[in-house]
Amino acid sequence: MKILQTLSRLYINDLNSALEFYEELLGSPAAMRFEIPQIGL
Template sequence: MKILKTLIRVTVNDLDSALSFYENLLGIKAQSRFGYPEMKLELATVGDILLIAGSKEVLKPFQDTNGTFLVDSVEEFKNYLEQQGGKIIGRIKDVPTGRNMIVKHPDGAVIEYVEHFKQV
């Protein structure tokens, strides 16, 4: 059970301009860019930043999540976090990159846990 990467989540309305800004700011190109049509979202990662793009209405449910942890096993983290007093507020489900869940930590932080099945 291991956290592979921690991502800061930034919600935006226009992915192209945000992507350009963060690529220039960090001096690196995006490592991934993909659509999530079921949720009407488009996402990209630049370094340790996860850009989540969509309309104001579509983004609303995603803005309460404080960060994203890429992990080696969502299932193992689910069991561990429940034992530590975490509350699963978004059940494990399939997403374009693999599987995820949303957890409210005992301190109140809301974190998305993602296990990648394929490289994006």
């Protein structure tokens, strides 16, 4: 069976370093990253 997509909810302090880790681990960039400027995300 081939896994087509992985979605995870993470509660972390340093988003950029966590994204870098998981992108390297999975061998692909985050596909659904977005900003919410109204709340500083």
